[in-house]
């Protein structure tokens with residue numbers, strides 16, 4: 618593997634006596650598209666929050682972009698992008714206002730924001746929408762815009778928490794073209810999803826069950842290992858044994 622940009626050892630998080638994340642270990646190489654899968658309640662969001670420096674591990678630890686996740690959370694935040702269904706763009710601001718707002722938060726100069734905004738609007742074919750309120754855009758467009766904004770500062774790693782929820786496979790496919798482009802440019806993509814067609818697009822995936830990583834590898838390897846036709850079948854085989862049902 619190339620030099621890992623994410624490296625995690627025995628990472629754990631408990632809430633009271635409950636082990637939400639239970640001693641997970643893995644590495645992600647620079648430029649990889651790493652799929653982080655698991656059934657509802659498996660512990661994906663809890664693990665991702667620790668990787669982003671938003672929550673402290675109970676035990677174990679790791680590094681993201683060379684920074685310690687337990688002690689250097691603030692530095693990590695400056696080197697990553699983050700997009701989730703719940704937290705992203707402001708519906709009551711226009712497209713260009715959102716771009717300006719986030720560009721400012723990321724510390725880009727006004728000139729640089731303008732330059733990147735023009736490129737972004739052209740890339741998404743959004744030039745006529747720059748003054749449209751984000752709340753008026755179709756969900757699939759919002760998601761593409763949210764991804765482009767989350768990577769406006771060209772972070773080393775972007776964390777995507779179920780970025781394509783609620784849209785059709787064709788729109789999801791278009792979203793994944795943006796992911797491929799970013800990864801081809803050297804960005805590392807760490808993505809959680811419930812859609813198994815998307816799992817097939819990842820370089821490697823891990824599958825969590827009840828707080829632990831139960832499988833890890835390239836989709837083709839996992840299908841071989843579990844004698845399965847599809848990632849959906851691999852996932853269902855593993856999830857069947859899960860105790861947590863949310």
Ligand SMILES: Nc1ncnc2c1ncn2[C@@H]1O[C@H](COP(=O)(O)OP(=O)(O)OP(=O)(O)O)[C@@H](O)[C@H]1O
Pocket residue numbers: 632637655656657658659660661662663664861863
């Ligand atoms: N702050 C908290 N306090 C107590 N329990 C929590 C807390 N956060 C998460 N949990 C529990 O930890 C477990 C893992 O939750 P988490 O949100 O990480 O799962 P997930 O894999 O992201 O699920 P989903 O796909 O539904 O988002 C769940 O049982 C959840 O109820």
